[in-house]
Amino acid sequence: MLYPWQQTLWQNWQLLLGQKRLHHAVLLLAEKGSGREVLAKQLARTVLCQNCDTEPCGVCHSCKLFEAETHPDFHYVAPVEEGKQIGVDTIRQCNRWAVETSQLGGQRVILIDHADSLGEAAANALLKTLEEPPADCQFILTAQSLDNMLPTINSRCNKWRLTMPNEDDTKRWVEQQMMQSIKLEAVRLNSGAPLATLQFVEQxxxxxxxxxxxxxxxxxxxxxxxxxxxxxxxxxxxxxxxxxxxxxxxxxxxxxxxxxxxxxxxxxxxxxxxxxxxxxxxxxxxxxxxxxxxxxxxxxxxxxxxxxxxxxxxxxxxxxx
Incomplete structure (x- = not known):
């Protein structure tokens, strides 16, 4: 289920999916606490869906496997812990997945969360695959900003920035989730990110x-x-x-x-x-x-x-x- 502030970007992706014009490597730039993994996984689920082009049907074999987190053609990569780099061996494994035959006879999706945590060797290892993308393989990368990413990786991806709601909308959304009022400073301490603010108050x-x-x-x-x-x-x-x-x-x-x-x-x-x-x-x-x-x-x-x-x-x- 997508969050309200993700709908506009998602509709843009749906348009490209319907026209079969989605780039082979999508880079989603979004703040921490924006729910970017939810949006990235929605795209992955849709690309893999066997019935629909623009949204997951939820009933096909692929959607059921995705929901059970056992889809053989979906590969998720992230740092082992926050602040750690994604190593070159992990990306070499991604490159092997990229050229494998799809087990369900459709697309393969590789989601690299926190792609701004790629070490230099790992980024260089990924670069060759992005330059010469294998057929029917969709890369989805997420990052907080471009600051720590190799320019060569940036240039091989189609970049999308998830816009945060304004702070009043964030405050209203968190209050609706918690059914209580919160301080505006809770929103501002979390850079306006709705999920980060929600967690801040909940904890x-x-x-x-x-x-x-x-x-x-x-x-x-x-x-x-x-x-x-x-x-x-x-x-x-x-x-x-x-x-x-x-x-x-x-x-x-x-x-x-x-x-x-x-x-x-x-x-x-x-x-x-x-x-x-x-x-x-x-x-x-x-x-x-x-x-x-x-x-x-x-x-x-x-x-x-x-x-x-x-x-x-x-x-x-x-x-x-």
Whole structure:
């Protein structure tokens, strides 16, 4: 079942499918939390369907196998875990699948999710197959952006960008799913992505985010007590907490610069104002840069003493207080 914000792009694909003009390699660019895998699998299911050209019939042998996740001509590839690369051996296996005979006598589909996680060797291995595509083989690639993708891969694909709904529509959709009202800042903290926002609220991250911002605001006021409470809240939440604090400090900078709207923390402006009044601009700029660096450091290296590094970063506010 597709999401409302996917319908326009899907209708464009249906038009091409009906005209048998769909490119052999489709690259879907979509934000995390947009449900892009659902859309990509809908395309795969349709390409494999034995009865219909523009939507899966749901009743043929192919559709039944797809639903049971046992379709012999559908191959799904993704990183083993988030942040890891897709290795060259995995792509070599894709290339073998691409030239195999279809077991159901129809198309073969290879879906590479997080194609922006392809290592250079893996991307080069895929390139040759995309340049000389085997007959009746459909490649579907998904990625968050083109930034980490080889230009040569980009140029061999037909690119489609999934547009996110505006933040009011996202807020309304999440509220309908949960049957409760949510804060606009929950949407903004998740870049407007509906599924990411839904998960954020469902998992209680909105409450933990609020607790962290409250503790951080209290810590910033002299005599700077509560440093270990803030560090503890950050550590228990993980790297996401550092992104929240980065967004919050950027809001403080905006407030100091006289910006009157576009705040991520739209419902926590009293806390933004309190911190903006207590910390000068140079410190805010320095601490934003350092917290972003810390986030990258923790992302790249496991086994670091997270709490110690966060306490060290927080002391940057005290030493300039």
């Amino acid at each position: 209680g991250q909105d409450i933990r985010h609020g607790n962290l911002i409250e503790a951080f605001t209290a810590f910033i006021q002299p005599p700077f007590t509560g440093i270990y409470e803030v560090a503890g809240l950050c550590t228990s939440e993980g790297r996401a907490s550092l992104k929240w604090l980065s967004y919050f400090l950027v809001d403080c900078i905006k407030y100091q610069q006289g910006v009157s709207n576009c705040f991520v923390h739209s419902e926590s402006l009293n806390k933004v104002q309190a911190v903006a009044a207590a910390v000068n601009l140079a410190v805010l700029l320095s601490q934003v840069r350092k917290v972003n660096e810390l986030h990258r450091q923790l992302e790249m290296h496991s086994g670091l003493n997270e709490e110690l590094l966060i306490v060290e970063w927080l002391t940057g506010f005290i030493s300039h207080g």
